Amino acid sequence: MAASKDRVFSGARPTGRQHLGNYLGAIQNYVALQDQFQCIYCIVDLHALTTVETTVDLRTNVQEMALDWLAAGIRPEETIVFVQSNVPEVTELHTILSMVTSLGKLTDLPTFKEKARLQPHNINYGLVGYPVLMTADIVLYKAKWVPVGIDQAPHIEFAREVVRSFNHRYDTQTLLEPQMKSTEVPKVLGTDGVQKMSKSLDNHIELAATPGETVKRVMTMVTDPQRKLRSDPGNPDVCNVFSMHMVFSSTDEVSMIDLECRRAGIGCVDCKKLFAKNINAHLKPFRSRRNELQKDQDRVWDILRDGAKRASQIASQTMQEVRAAVGLP
Numbered sequence: 001m002a003a004s005k006d007r008v009f010s011g012a013r014p015t016g017r018q019h020l021g022n023y024l025g026a027i028q029n030y031v032a033l034q035d036q037f038q039c040i041y042c043i044v045d046l047h048a049l050t051t052v053e054t055t056v057d058l059r060t061n062v063q064e065m066a067l068d069w070l071a072a073g074i075r076p077e078e079t080i081v082f083v084q085s086n087v088p089e090v091t092e093l094h095t096i097l098s099m100v101t102s103l104g105k106l107t108d109l110p111t112f113k114e115k116a117r118l119q120p121h122n123i124n125y126g127l128v129g130y131p132v133l134m135t136a137d138i139v140l141y142k143a144k145w146v147p148v149g150i151d152q153a154p155h156i157e158f159a160r161e162v163v164r165s166f167n168h169r170y171d172t173q174t175l176l177e178p179q180m181k182s183t184e185v186p187k188v189l190g191t192d193g194v195q196k197m198s199k200s201l202d203n204h205i206e207l208a209a210t211p212g213e214t215v216k217r218v219m220t221m222v223t224d225p226q227r228k229l230r231s232d233p234g235n236p237d238v239c240n241v242f243s244m245h246m247v248f249s250s251t252d253e254v255s256m257i258d259l260e261c262r263r264a265g266i267g268c269v270d271c272k273k274l275f276a277k278n279i280n281a282h283l284k285p286f287r288s289r290r291n292e293l294q295k296d297q298d299r300v301w302d303i304l305r306d307g308a309k310r311a312s313q314i315a316s317q318t319m320q321e322v323r324a325a326v327g328l329p
């Protein structure tokens with residue numbers, strides 16, 4: 001029998017259609033990890049409840065995100081893709097873990113402080129416990145590796161501490177300390193060229209956009225702010241369009257732009273048109289796979305249900321061990 005592969009777990013809140021920032025920051029990496037690991041990717045709808053006050057779009061957001069993941073190359077035959085709330089054991093584990101968690105540590109986390117600052121009118125109990133639920137996600141599936149962006153580092157460190165206190169308190173080895181698998185990706189800025197690309201800031205470029213919509217979005221991108229006139233030389237080093245060319249365009253094109261921009265040989269409009277053309281070409285196979293998948297809405301939900309079934313098998317095994325370790329009758 002082949003040696004079993006290490007397990008990877010990652011979760012993402014259901015934010016609907018994914019954008020270039022999600023793609024470069026997470027999805028691409030999720031896809032690549034499948035070659036080496038047994039991967040479990042979870043759409044964390046319960047976590048979403050900590051920040052949304054209405055769930056009207058939740059179902060659509062889950063579906064759109066799942067479509068993007070699948071079209072991008074997540075392979076549900078080998079990888080488990082599922083919706084968090086479909087495996088309710090996570091909430092039981094969350095409760096049990098909360099008893100070995102220090103409240104002070106939770107309220108000291110920079111991620112909690114930031115969220116509390118953003119929604120002072122809705123500092124709910126779940127928001128404080130967000131990292132405990134995230135810990136439950138990871139340890140329920142005994143994942144060794146957790147691929148996340150650097151902003152999640154405090155949560156992984158926190159998860160490791162919770163695991164240590166659980167194992168210590170109940171004198172057991174049941175839970176596994178996860179490790180962060182940091183993704184080395186450049187910060188993807190939005191069309192404003194200043195802030196991180198994000199749907200809520202409306203500075204994003206959707207993967208599933210049509211080629212025409214993509215061109216429109218790209219044309220609004222802010223370039224080198226010092227370059228006012230077409231005849232002014234530009235500085236690619238401070239231009240967000242140029243950083244995107246470095247990701248999506250050929251090395252020849254990148255060197256051409258680097259040279260021509262600095263001597264006003266190419267203007268920002270042409271530079272953006274070229275970027276839009278390249279990104280549309282790059283996303284063409286993704287978009288056609290997505291269109292295919294979209295024709296059969298049931299298929300995505302079938303895949304998610306099947307993922308939940310497979311995830312449940314692991315979850316119920318872990319919970320048996322946890323209950324026994326804790327001594328619950």
Ligand code: TRP
Nearest residue numbers: 009010011012013044134137148
């Ligand atoms: N907290 C993560 C985020 O905001 C999402 C998440 C929830 C997660 N559970 C997880 C990530 C488990 C990795 C593992 O991006």
